[in-house]
Amino acid sequence: MLGMVLKRLMLAIPSLIGVVIVTFLLTRALPGDPAAYFAGPAATEEAVAQIRKQLGLDQPLPQQFVRYVGDLARGDMGVALTTGQPVTTEIMSRLPASAELTLLGLLVSVLVAVPLGILAATSPGSMIDHVCRIVTTAGVSLPVFFTGLVLVYVFYYQLGVAPAPLGRLDVFFSAPPQVTGFYLIDSLIARDGEVFVASLKQLLLPALTLAIFSLAPIARMTRASMLAVLGSEFVRTARASGLSPGTVIVTYAFRNAMLPVVTTLGMVFSFLLGANVLVEKVFAWPGIGSYAVEALIASDFAPVQGFVLTMAVMYVILNLLIDILYGLIDPRVRIEA
Amino acid sequence: MKRRQFLKSLSAAGAATALPMPAIWSSAKAQARQETLLVVSESGPNNVDIHGVGTNVPGYEVSWNCYDRLISHEMKTLPNGTQYYDRDKFKMELAEDMNVGDMSATFKLRKDAKFQDGTPVTAKDVKWSLDRAVSVGGFPTFQMGAGSLTKREQFVIVDDHTVRVDFIKKDRLTLPDLAVIVPCIINSGLVQKHATEKDPWGLEYTKLNTVGSGAYKMTKWTPGAEVILERNEDWKLGPKPKVRRIVWRMVPSAGNRRALLERGDADISYELPNKDFVELRDAGKLNIVSTPFSNGCQYIGMNVTKPPFDNVKVRQAVAYAIPYQKIMDAALYGLAKPLYGSGLDKVKEAVWPIAHNYNTDIAKAKKLLAEAGYPNGFETTLSFDLGFATVNEPICVLTQESLAQIGIKAQINKVTGANWRTELNKKTMPLYTNVFSGWLDYPEYFFIWCYHGKNSIFNTMSYQSKEMDAFIDGAGAAATSGDKAAYETNVKGFLDLAFTDIPRIPIFQPYSNVAMQKNVSGYQYWFHRRLDYRALAKG
Numbered sequence A: 001m002l003g004m005v006l007k008r009l010m011l012a013i014p015s016l017i018g019v020v021i022v023t024f025l026l027t028r029a030l031p032g033d034p035a036a037y038f039a040g041p042a043a044t045e046e047a048v049a050q051i052r053k054q055l056g057l058d059q060p061l062p063q064q065f066v067r068y069v070g071d072l073a074r075g076d077m078g079v080a081l082t083t084g085q086p087v088t089t090e091i092m093s094r095l096p097a098s099a100e101l102t103l104l105g106l107l108v109s110v111l112v113a114v115p116l117g118i119l120a121a122t123s124p125g126s127m128i129d130h131v132c133r134i135v136t137t138a139g140v141s142l143p144v145f146f147t148g149l150v151l152v153y154v155f156y157y158q159l160g161v162a163p164a165p166l167g168r169l170d171v172f173f174s175a176p177p178q179v180t181g182f183y184l185i186d187s188l189i190a191r192d193g194e195v196f197v198a199s200l201k202q203l204l205l206p207a208l209t210l211a212i213f214s215l216a217p218i219a220r221m222t223r224a225s226m227l228a229v230l231g232s233e234f235v236r237t238a239r240a241s242g243l244s245p246g247t248v249i250v251t252y253a254f255r256n257a258m259l260p261v262v263t264t265l266g267m268v269f270s271f272l273l274g275a276n277v278l279v280e281k282v283f284a285w286p287g288i289g290s291y292a293v294e295a296l297i298a299s300d301f302a303p304v305q306g307f308v309l310t311m312a313v314m315y316v317i318l319n320l321l322i323d324i325l326y327g328l329i330d331p332r333v334r335i336e337a
Numbered sequence B: 001m002k003r004r005q006f007l008k009s010l011s012a013a014g015a016a017t018a019l020p021m022p023a024i025w026s027s028a029k030a031q032a033r034q035e036t037l038l039v040v041s042e043s044g045p046n047n048v049d050i051h052g053v054g055t056n057v058p059g060y061e062v063s064w065n066c067y068d069r070l071i072s073h074e075m076k077t078l079p080n081g082t083q084y085y086d087r088d089k090f091k092m093e094l095a096e097d098m099n100v101g102d103m104s105a106t107f108k109l110r111k112d113a114k115f116q117d118g119t120p121v122t123a124k125d126v127k128w129s130l131d132r133a134v135s136v137g138g139f140p141t142f143q144m145g146a147g148s149l150t151k152r153e154q155f156v157i158v159d160d161h162t163v164r165v166d167f168i169k170k171d172r173l174t175l176p177d178l179a180v181i182v183p184c185i186i187n188s189g190l191v192q193k194h195a196t197e198k199d200p201w202g203l204e205y206t207k208l209n210t211v212g213s214g215a216y217k218m219t220k221w222t223p224g225a226e227v228i229l230e231r232n233e234d235w236k237l238g239p240k241p242k243v244r245r246i247v248w249r250m251v252p253s254a255g256n257r258r259a260l261l262e263r264g265d266a267d268i269s270y271e272l273p274n275k276d277f278v279e280l281r282d283a284g285k286l287n288i289v290s291t292p293f294s295n296g297c298q299y300i301g302m303n304v305t306k307p308p309f310d311n312v313k314v315r316q317a318v319a320y321a322i323p324y325q326k327i328m329d330a331a332l333y334g335l336a337k338p339l340y341g342s343g344l345d346k347v348k349e350a351v352w353p354i355a356h357n358y359n360t361d362i363a364k365a366k367k368l369l370a371e372a373g374y375p376n377g378f379e380t381t382l383s384f385d386l387g388f389a390t391v392n393e394p395i396c397v398l399t400q401e402s403l404a405q406i407g408i409k410a411q412i413n414k415v416t417g418a419n420w421r422t423e424l425n426k427k428t429m430p431l432y433t434n435v436f437s438g439w440l441d442y443p444e445y446f447f448i449w450c451y452h453g454k455n456s457i458f459n460t461m462s463y464q465s466k467e468m469d470a471f472i473d474g475a476g477a478a479a480t481s482g483d484k485a486a487y488e489t490n491v492k493g494f495l496d497l498a499f500t501d502i503p504r505i506p507i508f509q510p511y512s513n514v515a516m517q518k519n520v521s522g523y524q525y526w527f528h529r530r531l532d533y534r535a536l537a538k539g
Helices: A002-029 A034-038 A045-054 A061-073 A087-122 A127-141 A144-158 A183-189 A193-230 A233-240 A245-275 A277-282 A288-297 A301-329 B002-017 B027-035 B057-066 B123-135 B138-145 B188-194 B203-208 B254-262 B274-283 B312-321 B324-331 B362-371 B386-405 B417-426 B443-450 B466-481 B484-501
Strands: B036-041 B071-077 B083-092 B095-100 B104-109 B155-159 B162-166 B216-222 B226-231 B245-250 B268-270 B286-292 B296-302 B336-338 B379-385 B409-415 B431-437 B504-517
Touching: A002 A061, A002 A301, A034 A045, A034 B417, A045 B138, A087 A127, A087 A183, A087 A193, A087 A245, A087 A277, A087 A288, A087 A301, A127 A193, A144 A193, A144 A277, A144 B254, A183 A193, A193 A245, A193 A277, A233 A245, A245 A301, A277 A288, A288 A301, B027 B036, B036 B254, B057 B216, B057 B226, B083 B095, B104 B123, B123 B138, B123 B155, B123 B162, B123 B188, B188 B203, B254 B268, B254 B274, B254 B504, B274 B286, B274 B504, B296 B312, B296 B386, B312 B362, B312 B386, B312 B484, B312 B504, B324 B336, B324 B386, B324 B504, B379 B386, B379 B417, B386 B409, B386 B417, B386 B431, B409 B417, B431 B443, B443 B466, B443 B484, B466 B484
Parallel strands: B036 B245, B036 B268, B379 B409, B379 B431
Antiparallel strands: B071 B083, B095 B104, B104 B162, B155 B162, B216 B226, B226 B245, B268 B504, B286 B504, B296 B431, B296 B504, B336 B504
């Protein structure tokens, strides 16, 4: 098993090298000039040139690339000009924020979508099936920022039950001591109930926004895969043997229908992690997506490169995890390199 | 089973949060809220040292509040009650006395001034800080140069508490330039401990730490999310600031900033779209202060080096074809000061920004265009900066529509914010809209950058005119020698010439809009248009 994992990780190396090269070239191909941008509105040409030199952007591309790779080998992804911080520390502090939000959103989504999909599959064409179709179509066709703004408008502005959309914590709380970077977990470790509740409150609306958006693929996939399984012979046999419908659906059918759902989950998770930038913008969430986009707008190379690289690594790990999970769900599946 | 329990506890917690906050949410918190000012804005600092490489404008705000300068400005009250900095009246800050001679100014430092770590502010710190400003390059050095402060030798230590600034030439902008944000006084001893061979001015350290003597110190900074400033209890250079703690949160969505204000959660915000400001003002629940940008305007610029805009008649035709009133109404919701349709052939006052005499007159525009040899118009592109699209886009669309009426087919070219400066610096865009404003509020200062033949990067039109240069230089000389009559003649001279030659068409003076809760008072307008926390009060 361990050998397999290592082998898989080795295989990821060429793709990571590719990612490093491509992001480096792509960021250089962006039309903006970071030196001119950061020289500010009142900069003379000499000032821009000076900044370009300070940033090392006056050197030829291959030289810049060698320096970048050298820094990378030492774990240094450079310094972001937009925030003035080293990219590595920024990503380390922002990734948990995004991950916490995405995981919670995904959890909510799964809790709703999987039962919905199963119910829809057990009685195709029924009311519940139509409800499932409408909910998922609506969820996926509403842009996330729109759903987010509507939720803020209703629950914060009109009803006043949700807290102000001001990021991970209300202004008057301070973050729990960092262990995992997940505020929910860290506040529990610190045994600080107030902060736990406060951060959960901040999380609810953005997580709900993400959940609404990600309902569709999970529910639809559950439904489709359940339909296929429910029509198969072993389910018919189980039913004929007089097993209760609950046992048939949960124990026999659902376990077998889980594989494609897990694949979808993995895809939805990695997709959400990068794509929740709009939710982060709406809720002033200090996540990794908004970080990358802000950097992109300012043609700030280092964070963009760091972001893409981190995402690539995450994809590799996530795919590996899903493959391992496959083996656990279905013993017939073996991890192969 | 464990998973179920976890889920159960999660949903229970979720239900609990839906309840309104219990009143026992500690009175200490209520007190903290009373002493804390919550500021929300779109973006935050990338560097808290204005001498840093590429420090952004939000970074200036931290610098302004955490550092002191030798001198600053007094306030005056505008007719509408707004506190506005007084360009002509200096206030002593770290200096207790300023003695301006013919070719130098001597500053006596206050003996009770201390840096935030307790070390006294001495002449050595002042010299080191000013040396740093003229040496680090980039924007700070440029800004110092604007006041003829360019060499380290100009800053002389007389004794422990006396510093002399020598002038390399007589320039009436030298003293005002010592009161801008850049010449802040830094704790040199502390920074030097963190300086390295590669970084002799300790820029890496001051990028993250405020090491001044100012009324506030930064205690926490999460880039892109939050800045927390606490009052420096030992600050004695002015009345003690009322607000103990400033929490400045970055809220990228303008809609949410507005919601936070309307719900009463945020105390103060700026950078909202004009439409929101107008609606907030009309609703009357908040205090809205709108002040025109000092020494700035939004304009349509034309590249005068290439046809067709090298022809003055074409430029005048465009000036008559701009839909001024529509722009004021539809793009700005009336929140700007018009700079058109003065009704006067020649300017009456030697002030800037001032209105020109063009108005929307399509017939006249057509006639001028025909006289210029373009009876059927021509094709061109109209560029704008997407970073300020809320204002720029409607301006350009309206202008495009109006230009079409005189036969000029303008294609709109949207340039991303990151790329705008680069494009502007190339000076190749034929037609574009842009804003320029200068910190130092003197007409000749604006014109020397924007119209003078030395062709600085702000002369985006590449405008060249010997006559113009003579007026601008004349005004500068007259200002230095104190010859008021000559000054007025020259200023009026370059204003009139700028309007007849019209290489750039001023449209309006933008407003700096600030929205705050009714219980927040003490807002002051500064040339840098950022907040001065020292004067703000709550309750």
